[in-house]
Amino acid sequence: MKLSKPRIPPLAENEWTPEQAKTLAPLKAGTTQFGARMHVYNVLGTLSRHPEANKKFGVWANHIMGATNTLPPREREILILRIGWLCEAEYEWGQHVVFGRAVGLSDEEIARIKLGADAPGWSEHDALLIRATDDLHKDACISDAVWNGLAKTYNTQQLMDVVFTVGQYNLVSMCLNSFGVQLDEGVKGF
């Protein structure tokens, strides 16, 4: 972790507004699809310190992680894990290792995302996704070679969603790192 304790701690339960309690309280009950005890993620608790921003942020975040994103989830998670790794956002990495595994990435592939596009074993398409992320991180622009490579199989909306996904999780990395969001219980970092 870049910071060993939060600069902005998650909102404590006794600080929830009645409106926030309605959405946050149910998250404390039950278990996740992965069998873990559910709780309010530290990232959600932290963003809840700015309720109006969090509400609007959530609409856009749910495009990226939801059904209106035209990328297959496995491909989306390759992009998210790579930008999280490049930004050294350990919280993002920890959470999305779990999501990535659930949508078909193997443990070996997840470890290989750290090594990058030239590591042996990637399909041409997977390597292009990693290169797109690297280009965006370095130059805020996808190079012609990578764009044209992706455009062989992706349509316009999918190409757009590649940039949206990397850009959004670069933003999320900046938030997690700068606010000092600490790993949730039971989640492993790098």
Next chain:
Amino acid sequence: MKLSKPRIPPLPESQWSAEQRPGFEAAKKGKSAISNAVVFNVMGTLGNHPIAAKKFNVWAFHVMGDTSTIGAREREILILRIGWLCEAEYEWAQHAVIGRACGLSDAEIERIKKGPDAPGWSEHDALLLRAADELHKDACISDATWNGLAKTYNTQQLMDVVFAVGQYNLVSMVLNSFGVQLDEGLKGF
């Protein structure tokens, strides 16, 4: 401009959906303070992915709207600096106009290109530029800059600093990679 022509051209009027049409028509009729363009190229380009554009705008209007808790002039310093660092000429051009309308002088706008160490900035303005530089380089604000900003900013304002830079870093990636060309009447770098 990184690209001299679009990779994704703005959606032509003939392809506007019934749902998109009212928004675009309103943009055409409204007199814009920014340029003579009727529908901004960025808006037309995002129009190629209508459901994404709709959700994107909800968040974009937090950063540019009245739920953001930082002053408009300070927000524009952050946006211009990250646009400059990302070499997003479209972003720079639009926000030079918006920044001027929010109280930045022409000299200050030019000085944003030089960065926080250029003579003339207040301590607070220099801290904003440093925050943008650090987020661009390390995806994290340093202790010194964070603590400096925290002397005058409350928690929500500190959050809005990161949101503004992160959002316009994303916008830069979009403008550069899709090849969004300058609107008529706008000047680049």
